[in-house]
Amino acid sequence: MSNIPQKLSEFLETLSMFSDESQRINLLISYADKFKAVTEEIAQRPYSDENKVPFCESGAYVWVKKNTDGTLKFYFAVENPQGISAKALAAILDKTLSGEKPEAVFNLPDDLVYKIFGQGLSMGKNMGLTGMMQMIQRKSKALSM
Amino acid sequence: MKIEDRKYAHPEVLVSTDWAADHLKDEGIRIIESNEDQLLYSSGHIPGAVHVDWTKDLNDQVIRDYLNKDSFKKLMSRIGVSNTTTVIFYGDKNNWWACYAYWVFKLFGHVKAKVMDGGRLKWEIEKRELTRDVPTYPETKYKAKERDDKTIRAFRVDVLKHISAGKKLVDVRSPEEYSGERLHMPNYPNEGALRGGHIPGAKSIPWAKAINPDDGTFKTADELKQIYEKENNLNSKDNVIAYCRIGERSSHTWFVLKNLLGYDHVRNYDGSWTEWGNLVGVPIEK
Incomplete structure (x- = not known):
């Protein structure tokens, strides 16, 4: 996991230790429980389409801000109350990638959603969650220029 | 409008959220949640409801087909459903996956099957109880029929x-x-x-x-x-x-x-x- 930032790498390692799927699901849900939506200081409703994740039925939005030291901070909104997987992913990305430099984020491998959610992910969910990943990578890249 | 006033041909295949809430603990009733989102059931479900996963439980894991008679029997035993149990399906996406599970159960001729009108969305809108407690039920000796691939x-x-x-x-x-x-x-x-x-x-x-x-x-x-x-x-x-x-x-x-x-x-x-x-x-x- 050489091109994966340390906190994210540690999270994936923890996840991989759960051979039982229900434990794995419970870990993901514990992240969803910790999800905190973007505050009004960062974004106000109605949120801009520019921040809306394409292909996401959970109504996910993403904001990326650059700190003074050049690291990034990620913010999310998930408008669909049933968007539990989107909330889990948002919380994981915030916990493990906020504080990283842009290049650490836009160089992430393409299969992270699969690594986190596994084979049980439906096609629709996969598209939405991958859309979240791709959006933080795109926005991180834009901030690196 | 109440289900019985909607002039359906078979209104008995639907139950309302009110009815489900009043019958959660009934002997002979098993509430089954079936969703697209794999985390939803574990994040909170109707008290007493069991989970049936559309990919893992209803489909064969090797060939493109549904589970067979033996697998269906094992599934029913695991979720504590006997041949006389009334199963009530509900789920996300406007009961899309609940109807899918209902249809698969009908391939095996399970007679007593219904869908909770409005599914998970209506239950949540009405702010009804959800729990993370996963229930266990005694295993049953379900007598499964051969899957009928001709009628439906x-x-x-x-x-x-x-x-x-x-x-x-x-x-x-x-x-x-x-x-x-x-x-x-x-x-x-x-x-x-x-x-x-x-x-x-x-x-x-x-x-x-x-x-x-x-x-x-x-x-x-x-x-x-x-x-x-x-x-x-x-x-x-x-x-x-x-x-x-x-x-x-x-x-x-x-x-x-x-x-x-x-x-x-x-x-x-x-x-x-x-x-x-x-x-x-x-x-x-x-």
């Missing part, structure tokens, strides 16, 4: 005969998939169909037209007749095959035609577009 399921050969006979088909995918503009539904990427379009003669009636989007409940029989019969010329005496991409959305339409409008001869072609759009030499319309 159609295969590609059946569809070819159906077309030749000029019988009716319903394409429940999005209009863009029907026209061939897309090879998959909006938000769902390509699943390998090499050709776009629809089966010749199929009417385009997207599955979600049968639902009130605000609370996920089914529309009344009059509203459904307007959609399926007045606008699309179907008739309850028709022999109809419904299809979509992999047979899940069309199981929802199958449920509507069979149970709410009382069509006696309606089948679900679960091979659907992922099969038809890849078959060599079959006719396609755009």
Whole structure:
């Protein structure tokens, strides 16, 4: 996991230790429980389409801000109350990638959603969650220029 | 409007959220949640409800087919369902996956099956109790029947005969998939169909037209007749095959035609577009 930032790498390692799927699901849900939506200081409703994740039925939005030291901070909104997987992913990305430099984020491998959610992910969910990943990578890249 | 006032052909296949809430602890009732999102059940479900996963529990894990008699027997035993248990399905996406599970249970002839109108969405809107406690029930000795693949399921050969006979088909995918503009539904990427379009003669009636989007409940029989019969010329005496991409959305339409409008001869072609759009030499319309 050489091109994966340390906190994210540690999270994936923890996840991989759960051979039982229900434990794995419970870990993901514990992240969803910790999800905190973007505050009004960062974004106000109605949120801009520019921040809306394409292909996401959970109504996910993403904001990326650059700190003074050049690291990034990620913010999310998930408008669909049933968007539990989107909330889990948002919380994981915030916990493990906020504080990283842009290049650490836009160089992430393409299969992270699969690594986190596994084979049980439906096609629709996969598209939405991958859309979240791709959006933080795109926005991180834009901030690196 | 109450279920009994909606003039359905078989109103007994639906229960309201009120009814479900009043019967959670009844002997002989098993509430079953079936969702697209793999985290939803564990994040909170109706007290006492068990989980049936559409990929792992209902499908064979090697070949493209549903579980067999033995697997169904094991599933029913695991979730504590006997031959006399009434199963009540509910789930996300306007009961899309609940209807899919209902249809699979019907392949095995489980008689006592119903769907909770409005599904998970309505239960949540009404702020009813959800729990993370996973219930366990004593294993049962379920006597499973052989899967009946003829009465409510159609295969590609059946569809070819159906077309030749000029019988009716319903394409429940999005209009863009029907026209061939897309090879998959909006938000769902390509699943390998090499050709776009629809089966010749199929009417385009997207599955979600049968639902009130605000609370996920089914529309009344009059509203459904307007959609399926007045606008699309179907008739309850028709022999109809419904299809979509992999047979899940069309199981929802199958449920509507069979149970709410009382069509006696309606089948679900679960091979659907992922099969038809890849078959060599079959006719396609755009």
